[in-house]
Amino acid sequence: TMTSSMNEGIIKNIRATHIDSRHIYINIRHDILITELNEIWQKRLSDYDEYIDGIGMITLGNGNIVLLGEEKEYSHYNAILQCVNSDGDLLWRKDFSSISSESILGSSIKYSSIDDAIYMLINSNAMSNSYKSEDAINGTMDYWFAKVNPTDGTVIWDKTIGTNEDERYYSEYGDPACFVETESFLYVAMTTKGGISGTRTCERKGYEDMLVTKLDKSGNIILDKSIGNDMYTLTRCIIELPDNRLACGTVSDGNVAYDKTEPCKGGNDLWFIITDYDVNVLTDKTIGTSYGDWGTGMNMCLSHSDNNIVVATSTPINDIDNNTIWYGGVSDIWLFEISSQTDYIEFSIDAPTVVYPNPVSDVLYLKNLSGEQVNYSIFNVLGQEVANGFSYGTISVADLEKGVYFLQIEGENFRETVKIVVE
16 A cells, blocks of 8 residues: 555556565656646737836735836826726726826835725825825925725825925835835835925934824824934835734934934944834834945735744845855845844823933933922833932933933823933
8 A cells, every 4th residue: 555645636557566575666657747838818008109117016805906007298107007807808997197297116006905995105296186185295296195996996085195395205226105004094104304394293303214104094194203313214114013013124324313222234224113003113123234235125024933024125245244144146135034022111191291302411301290209210222220210300311321211200190101312
């Protein structure tokens, strides 16, 4: 009796040809299944006088396919949605004309199985029109975020997100905005050097920051938060993690300041940040080479085995955190896994105290305490207590090294934890 682990139907004939005291000699004849790559159908999805570049493609819940493309028309670019069935037959087409004066190749499109809707994020400086409800902010290059009906391409709602500066859009280094959908919210992340203006309500931290805007499923902005350091922070990708967290992949040449707790490895490094659902930074990690890493084409996903983050990007160098990983050509795919676990520090929602200045180099001042004595503890990013005491309004940090800390203040009726940066 013989048992085979081969797929059923592959082995056609098994025959014993000779038997002796030690061996059974088997003659096996089997057929090999050869799969051919044959063209099933082909279609042209434009008129002969059009020139359309492809940007993105998604599959809807009903199996239809929607493609996002751009078309240059005179001095402007149009965004075009085209929906086809499983045979490639065009079901509907939607044109968003003169959406931008620049290429929209950095735009993105996703299908929401939660909402049965299409979400698309397109760099745009268009004014309000038949499909866009809000003007570009001061006529600058912003981002147009829209929820689209998958049955005909009509816009359900839309929102223009940005500042009075030109926001970073598509470039050779890959600076497009990105977005992620959770069960209840939407998050748009972009690179911007604009200050408080337009839809931005928070201060910029460096020369350029990653600005994350949180929206509800009706397109209303709930809040926005800046993630940055003292130099540049360039947006690459954002994903949802378990336990009400987000992971952001960026590129930065910044020093230890604001949200960045580790120094650079080289010119530009990959900088990863984990936040809660209100975009409060929980932890961060700098990974890089001695060269300059631009994180071109960076993508992140979750490992199904341990929910850690798997990152794919490119690097032109072999000195990866002083490890001996040799590159094979001019630039290679760099694939690695990082932990997504964070330790939580409780933040009080109704905390009455405001600390300033922040960043601080010498003395922190506690506002709105009315002379009340408070106990305080200061923790580093590893959760180790580095200072403690009590205060009536000031706390000295002159003895602390440069870096990010968590200040925990406890009064008679409140407890509060705030992040501080010591310069």
